[in-house]
Amino acid sequence: MPSVFSGLEESSVDPIINLMIACKKDDHPNKIDVSVGVYQSESGDPHYVFPCVRAAKEHLMEKDPGHCYTLMTGIADYLSSAQKTIFGANPSNVASVQAVAGSGSLHLAFSLLKSIGYKDFYIGTPSWSNYRGMIEHVGCNYIEYPYYNYETRSVDIEAVKKALNEAPSKSVFVLQAVCHNPTGCDLSHDQWSLIFDIIQQRGLFLVFDIAYQGLSSGDVNKDAWAIREAYSRKMEFIACQSYSKNLGLYSERAGCTHVCTWDLANQNTVTSKLVAISRNEVSFAPAFGARIAALVQTDPRLQQMWAEDVLRVGSRLQDVRKQALDWFVKLQTPGDWSHILELAGLFWFSGITQLQSEKLIEEYHIYALSNGRVNVAGLNNSNVEYFCRSVDAIVRKFPSN
Amino acid sequence: MLRRSTRPFSVATRLAKWNEIPLAPPDKILGISEAFQKDTNSKKINLGVGAYRDNSGKPIVFPSVKKAETVLLEKETDKEYTGIIGSKKYQDSVRNFIFNNSGKDASGAQLIKEGRIVTAQTISGTGSLRVIADFLKRFNSAQNIIVPKPTWANHVAVFTDAGLSADFYAYYDKENNDLDFANLKKSISDAADESVILLHACCHNPTGMDLTPEQWEEVLAIIEQKKLFPLVDMAYQGFASGSPYKDIGLIRRLNELVQEGKIPTYALCQSFAKNMGLYGERTGSISIIAESGSQAKAIESQLKKLIRPMYSNPPIHGSRIVETIFSDENLLSEWLADLDSVVGRLNVVRDKLYQKLDKTNYNWDHLLKQRGMFIYTGLSAEQVIELREKYSVYATEDGRFSISGVNEHNVDYLADAINQVIKK
Numbered sequence: 001m002p003s004v005f006s007g008l009e010e011s012s013v014d015p016i017i018n019l020m021i022a023c024k025k026d027d028h029p030n031k032i033d034v035s036v037g038v039y040q041s042e043s044g045d046p047h048y049v050f051p052c053v054r055a056a057k058e059h060l061m062e063k064d065p066g067h068c069y070t071l072m073t074g075i076a077d078y079l080s081s082a083q084k085t086i087f088g089a090n091p092s093n094v095a096s097v098q099a100v101a102g103s104g105s106l107h108l109a110f111s112l113l114k115s116i117g118y119k120d121f122y123i124g125t126p127s128w129s130n131y132r133g134m135i136e137h138v139g140c141n142y143i144e145y146p147y148y149n150y151e152t153r154s155v156d157i158e159a160v161k162k163a164l165n166e167a168p169s170k171s172v173f174v175l176q177a178v179c180h181n182p183t184g185c186d187l188s189h190d191q192w193s194l195i196f197d198i199i200q201q202r203g204l205f206l207v208f209d210i211a212y213q214g215l216s217s218g219d220v221n222k223d224a225w226a227i228r229e230a231y232s233r234k235m236e237f238i239a240c241q242s243y244s245k246n247l248g249l250y251s252e253r254a255g256c257t258h259v260c261t262w263d264l265a266n267q268n269t270v271t272s273k274l275v276a277i278s279r280n281e282v283s284f285a286p287a288f289g290a291r292i293a294a295l296v297q298t299d300p301r302l303q304q305m306w307a308e309d310v311l312r313v314g315s316r317l318q319d320v321r322k323q324a325l326d327w328f329v330k331l332q333t334p335g336d337w338s339h340i341l342e343l344a345g346l347f348w349f350s351g352i353t354q355l356q357s358e359k360l361i362e363e364y365h366i367y368a369l370s371n372g373r374v375n376v377a378g379l380n381n382s383n384v385e386y387f388c389r390s391v392d393a394i395v396r397k398f399p400s401n
Numbered sequence: 402m403l404r405r406s407t408r409p410f411s412v413a414t415r416l417a418k419w420n421e422i423p424l425a426p427p428d429k430i431l432g433i434s435e436a437f438q439k440d441t442n443s444k445k446i447n448l449g450v451g452a453y454r455d456n457s458g459k460p461i462v463f464p465s466v467k468k469a470e471t472v473l474l475e476k477e478t479d480k481e482y483t484g485i486i487g488s489k490k491y492q493d494s495v496r497n498f499i500f501n502n503s504g505k506d507a508s509g510a511q512l513i514k515e516g517r518i519v520t521a522q523t524i525s526g527t528g529s530l531r532v533i534a535d536f537l538k539r540f541n542s543a544q545n546i547i548v549p550k551p552t553w554a555n556h557v558a559v560f561t562d563a564g565l566s567a568d569f570y571a572y573y574d575k576e577n578n579d580l581d582f583a584n585l586k587k588s589i590s591d592a593a594d595e596s597v598i599l600l601h602a603c604c605h606n607p608t609g610m611d612l613t614p615e616q617w618e619e620v621l622a623i624i625e626q627k628k629l630f631p632l633v634d635m636a637y638q639g640f641a642s643g644s645p646y647k648d649i650g651l652i653r654r655l656n657e658l659v660q661e662g663k664i665p666t667y668a669l670c671q672s673f674a675k676n677m678g679l680y681g682e683r684t685g686s687i688s689i690i691a692e693s694g695s696q697a698k699a700i701e702s703q704l705k706k707l708i709r710p711m712y713s714n715p716p717i718h719g720s721r722i723v724e725t726i727f728s729d730e731n732l733l734s735e736w737l738a739d740l741d742s743v744v745g746r747l748n749v750v751r752d753k754l755y756q757k758l759d760k761t762n763y764n765w766d767h768l769l770k771q772r773g774m775f776i777y778t779g780l781s782a783e784q785v786i787e788l789r790e791k792y793s794v795y796a797t798e799d800g801r802f803s804i805s806g807v808n809e810h811n812v813d814y815l816a817d818a819i820n821q822v823i824k825k
Contacts, residue, residue, distance in 0.1 A: 008540050008696070008699045008700065008703060009699060010698060010699040010702045010703075011699075011702040011703050011705065011706040012702075057474055058474070061470065061471065061474055064462055064467070066460050066461070066462045066678075066681075067462065067466070067678055067679050067680055067681045067682050067719075068452060068460045068680055068681055069450065069452055069680045069681055070681045099712075100524065100711075100712035100713075100715075100716070101712065101713065102713075103709075103710075103711070103712050103713035104711070104712040104713075107710070107711050107712060130709065130710065130713065133709060133710040134710040134711075136710070137710035137711065251483050251714065251716065251717040252716055252717060252718055253712070253714070253715070253716040279527075279555065279558070280527075280531065280555070280558050280559050280562035280563075281524075281527070281528070281531045281559075281562075281711065282524035282525070282527055282528045282531065282683065282712070283524070283525065283526075283527035283528075283555075283683075284683075285524075285683070286524070286681065286682055286683040286716035286718065286719070287681035287682055287683075287718075288681075288682055288716065288718035288719070289716060289718070
């Protein structure tokens, strides 16, 4: 019988998935997983639950809000507290809609922009692998420009400026607000200001992706600097927020799309459009994760716990970076490793080559991405020495050049 | 470093574009809810939203669901990402529940064994409809779908938004408040060969009027003959009979026809929004029955490719509840009992309303044939508006009443109001 699914071919899987599978199968006692971008505790537990989340879940169990339909825009307390976390207060000119975590919030933003005629989206390289697919999925084009300079191991600000200056005026720039994935290399305040200048002068549009708020400085307020600065400049932009990392709510899918528009008459329109997009795709975002996030951000006791949790996570990441650098210095590992301290968040773009990363897996059971991205949360007091000694050995055995 | 520009930045072009965004029409049902909230009449009744309310008018958490949540909280599950199409355990649970039908569906069991059923967790029912719509847009030869008239308010928008064209087939006779079976068959026969056809598995939304097994046979024969692609939407499994295992006659029959090679493929959208009361947790699935195990693998990989750029992966709170209930025999029987009592209440109150309605000039017999969460009253938009304005009874203007808003405390008031309105 002829098939209706003519021409259907098996789609290739994300290479990170194969790495995850290999890592899961490996039961060597020294195994270190520094691949997937999730937080791991000092004891190496990737299933770490933030104490404030645990407390919120217990609260919800006692004072059960049930599972009823929420508003189409999302849970009101959640939206309000999500705005406060991003903007520091409830801004009067931001339309916010709950979304299916960070990806869902970006998808909403891209769909909205597409609906008003934007079609060119600029993505700095290297970047989160899903941007390209997400932009194409809504029927738009992505244009890549270098964000990172592999030589200097820092932001290639000249290339960023060039891209901003040369992009057609109706272009969208997608920039990560903090803890750049995969490089860990963020823009300085001065660099942000420079970028905002060009965006404002040239009538470009900015989408912030903020997936790791708090994991750089240990303080969610400090990590929202770029967005708050853009807001104070009265720019129009969209901020796409996720609680996957800074509350560890990964699979609960808690996110938010915040659209900042200065024509107040537009606000309801923008909200209605976001709701309409959602309505035809998922109806609305899931409740449970949003209820946890709302509680954590509104209950004074949980708020305090969360601030402490985030600070602890931020400090641990910084501490383990210091330890790693100390070991590389002590071992006199070839190459300059000092950049590890200049980076922030989960990721460290190590400069480890593809061959070296393959050998690290083969010989030492250390799983990093083939592009050299190391999730430093996979390191802790008890394995950082083994990690550094392994890298040291591999770098000597298989020199980078 | 560049100084901040002193030139005022030009927003004219962008704002012009922002201003072009048309105000999207508000969702009718939610608009009714909002008006209901504002109404100060103590006797007000909300018959708009399709969610269950108990006899005191309150939403419930199924006791079995609450127990599953307690188990989950004690176990403290991890929050790491599940797969793009959900966890294997969820997929297996759903597949086994629906297609193996508690060991009673030999054809379905065989299809599972042959690896021909692809199941992906989705963002509840809407998400599953959207995923299959996008999938069909990309890979199906036919790019049109026919849906019953009337159907769930959002069906057409979901399909057309994905780029399919949608058309109606006859379903309901508003004059006689009955299934319009002759025209249903005729309009399906008139559709283009290979069209996608949307079928409501049970508790047709909004009419509550389902086909009999004999009628399904006739429809399935046309589907086979015209090579239509059946897309089954099952949002209310369990709400017709009280038992989810009894409400899937259509699925069992389709599985047989697939095994016999008469209908090569079909797809099923379902959710646990209603039958576990997981509305806000967005817990559903899409299953596609493929012609072979290898085709199933290809389909699965394409579903992943489709979902990843939309929202990466689905939420787990609801799906963990489902997994927990299906992996514990006691919880499973508790859930079945919970569901049975929910449906039982709806049927009791439906009968009560029927008894109290004035039948002298109005035939209410259709109420007794309708099943599920709704009664399709046949009242006109004017009558519905009068109910709202004079009696604070809120329903959609198509005359669909959500029976779950009715209880023994307000059924007399409601019946009186309706009797007054139809007198004119």
